[in-house]
Ligand SMILES: Nc1ncnc2c1ncn2[C@@H]1O[C@H](COP(=O)(O)OP(=O)(O)OP(=O)(O)O)[C@@H](O)[C@H]1O
């Protein structure tokens with residue numbers, strides 16, 4: 001495993017960036033030898049959060065970390081933007097709630113697909129979502 005792959009960032013500004021982030025997450029989950037089902041879970045969650053960063057956050061970045069705690073290995077992804085932020089994060093995590101146009105399933109769905117999920121956001125403070133899956 002190349003050392004430079006242990007952490008890194010990708011920009012999230014365009015549709016092409018969303019595709020690139022999916023490809024990066026697929027490659028990282030394969031590197032970690034995740035099962036096909038677990039690969040798909042992480043890629044699906046990353047895809048939703050990448051899209052939120054682009055569509056709602058006005059663009060930002062995805063940062064990844066390969067975690068190695070000796071007994072377990074995992075992948076942590078951070079989605080970060082300096083956009084308008086979310087006034088009510090509990091509401092935003094409710095199935096079906098959207099501020100407009102969407103299905104309102106991206107955030108709550110992503111949360112169900114991973115083992116650790118953290119959402120930090122406030123109006124004017126941007127949004128940071130971190131997700132982790134362990135192998
Ligand atoms: N990065 C972000 N910046 C600002 N607001 C966000 C961000 N991510 C999510 N939100 C807010 O949280 C709401 C819920 O997000 P969620 O992804 O669950 O649904 P959606 O994007 O509206 O629809 P879907 O993802 O199902 O197409 C969004 O409608 C938006 O108002």
Ligand SMILES: [Mg+2]
Pocket residue numbers: 048051052102105106107
């Ligand atoms: Mg969404």
